[in-house]
Amino acid sequence: MLSTDQRAIVTATVPLLESGGEALVTHFYQTLFKDYPEVVPYFNQANQTAGAQQRALANGILAYARNINNLERLGPLVDTIINKHVALQILPEHYPLVGASLLKAIREVLGADVATDSVIDAWAAAYGQLADILVRGEKAIYAAQAGAAGGWSGPRAFIVEKKTPESAEITSFTFVAADGGPVMAHEPGQYISVGARPNGESIRRQYSLSAAANGKTYRISVKREPQGKMSSYLHDVVQEGDQLQLLPPAGAFVLSKTDKPLVLISGGVGLTPTLAMLESALETGREIRFIHSARDVNVHAFRKHIDALAKRHSNFKRFYCYNQHHAPTDRPDAVGFIDKALLESWLPQSRDIDAYFLGPTGFMQSVKRSLRELGVPENQTHYEFFGPAALLD
Numbered sequence: 554m555l556s557t558d559q560r561a562i563v564t565a566t567v568p569l570l571e572s573g574g575e576a577l578v579t580h581f582y583q584t585l586f587k588d589y590p591e592v593v594p595y596f597n598q599a600n601q602t603a604g605a606q607q608r609a610l611a612n613g614i615l616a617y618a619r620n621i622n623n624l625e626r627l628g629p630l631v632d633t634i635i636n637k638h639v640a641l642q643i644l645p646e647h648y649p650l651v652g653a654s655l656l657k658a659i660r661e662v663l664g665a666d667v668a669t670d671s672v673i674d675a676w677a678a679a680y681g682q683l684a685d686i687l688v689r690g691e692k693a694i695y696a697a698q699a700g701a702a703g704g705w706s707g708p709r710a711f712i713v714e715k716k717t718p719e720s721a722e723i724t725s726f727t728f729v730a731a732d733g734g735p736v737m738a739h740e741p742g743q744y745i746s747v748g749a750r751p752n753g754e755s756i757r758r759q760y761s762l763s764a765a766a767n768g769k770t771y772r773i774s775v776k777r778e779p780q781g782k783m784s785s786y787l788h789d790v791v792q793e794g795d796q797l798q799l800l801p802p803a804g805a806f807v808l809s810k811t812d813k814p815l816v817l818i819s820g821g822v823g824l825t826p827t828l829a830m831l832e833s834a835l836e837t838g839r840e841i842r843f844i845h846s847a848r849d850v851n852v853h854a855f856r857k858h859i860d861a862l863a864k865r866h867s868n869f870k871r872f873y874c875y876n877q878h879h880a881p882t883d884r885p886d887a888v889g890f891i892d893k894a895l896l897e898s899w900l901p902q903s904r905d906i907d908a909y910f911l912g913p914t915g916f917m918q919s920v921k922r923s924l925r926e927l928g929v930p931e932n933q934t935h936y937e938f939f940g941p942a943a944l945l946d
């Protein structure tokens with residue numbers, strides 16, 4: 554439990570963290586990896602190089618410290634972190650390693666004058682409180698995953714039943730359990746972790762499930778990233794019949810169960826979770842708009858499938874925006890970038906909608922701003938980052 558004095562110390566440290574947050578966190582990661590090399594496989598080294606993971610952690614720590622007196626204000630952040638940890642199989646025994654490295658980094662970066670014993674004690678107590686909240690949330694999800702019909706815990710072997718190209722750069726993989734058993738139902742919008750050993754190196758990545766739950770299979774749809782170890786391995790090496798290890802579905806970016814009009818807005822490979830959302834929401838009869846932006850028709854995945862759904866369901870309209878179009882047969886609904894004017898013309902009349910959006914960061918910044926300016930309530934707009942979260946505003 555944090556004392557009043559310790560809370561005051563943590564709050565007072567916020568401006569210091571704000572000005573030096575990234576240096577602190579960079580130092581923290583260096584310390585963590587040096588002192589505890591066994592945790593390195595839990596981190597996507599590509600995100601480390603780009604600094605995105607450092608920034609995400611810095612933002613998380615700042616948000617926590619800022620709200621230490623009113624943790625409810627953290628809102629969905631805690632759930633998002635808990636779900637990311639579950640997808641990575643973070644366990645209670647990992648927390649002391651991170652805590653020790655964080656305190657060591659605070660001490661080394663701030664120096665003995667600032668990082669006095671009472672500052673370190675306050676941060677130790679604050680970290681302990683955060684760790685308790687996260688460990689409790691993670692335990693509950695692990696238990697739910699293990700207890701669900703078709704559920705499991707830890708890695709489970711799956712076979713690639715189908716490998717299907719969906720566009721010039723996106724390919725789907727459909728998995729069935731190697732033990733032939735059922736698989737737990739995921740919420741539309743959730744992801745699974747795929748584990749493999751390309752070139753003998755053990756790696757794990759999260760991919761959104763791109764189809765609604767059916768109890769038997771899972772489907773992911775992966776964009777080839779030229780530098781991506783897992784996506785290159787999946788595209789170039791993995792074939793139908795091959796075996797991979799999957800962790801159970803997780804993720805807090807899920808459809809809210811309202812009957813408000815649903816607007817799904819995606820850029821590029823960001824369409825994968827919105828596709829699962831679309832498929833499951835179609836059954837409810839609520840009004841749905843599916844808005845998708847792609848560079849051009851060649852990289853536009855699932856167009857035929859979505860067009861066919863739009864023909865069959867009168868509650869559903871789809872809109873496509875291409876940056877370029879090459880032939881009259883491409884027939885996008887707009888050319889260029891999705892902007893406020895375009896969204897205004899494609900949204901339902903009412904602004905009392907549930908909106909979900911994903912795409913590259915610039916796309917998400919633009920969509921978030923446009924929805925706000927168009928009067929969609931902020932708490933009815935939802936988004937997720939593939940990988941470490943960044944700030945959109």
Ligand SMILES: NC(=O)C1=CN([C@@H]2O[C@H](COP(=O)(O)OP(=O)(O)OC[C@H]3O[C@@H](n4cnc5c(N)ncnc54)[C@H](O)[C@@H]3O)[C@@H](O)[C@H]2O)C=CC1
Binds near residue numbers: 776822876915919
């Ligand atoms: N939620 C997330 O975190 C997502 C992240 N990404 C990441 O983004 C990268 C590129 O993904 P791709 O599928 O190749 O996307 P892309 O580069 O093909 O872009 C998709 C669409 O978004 C549009 N767009 C990009 N910046 C925009 C802006 N500032 N305003 C309006 N529209 C904009 C593009 O013009 C294009 O139509 C990947 O590394 C991927 O991992 C992609 C989708 C979702």
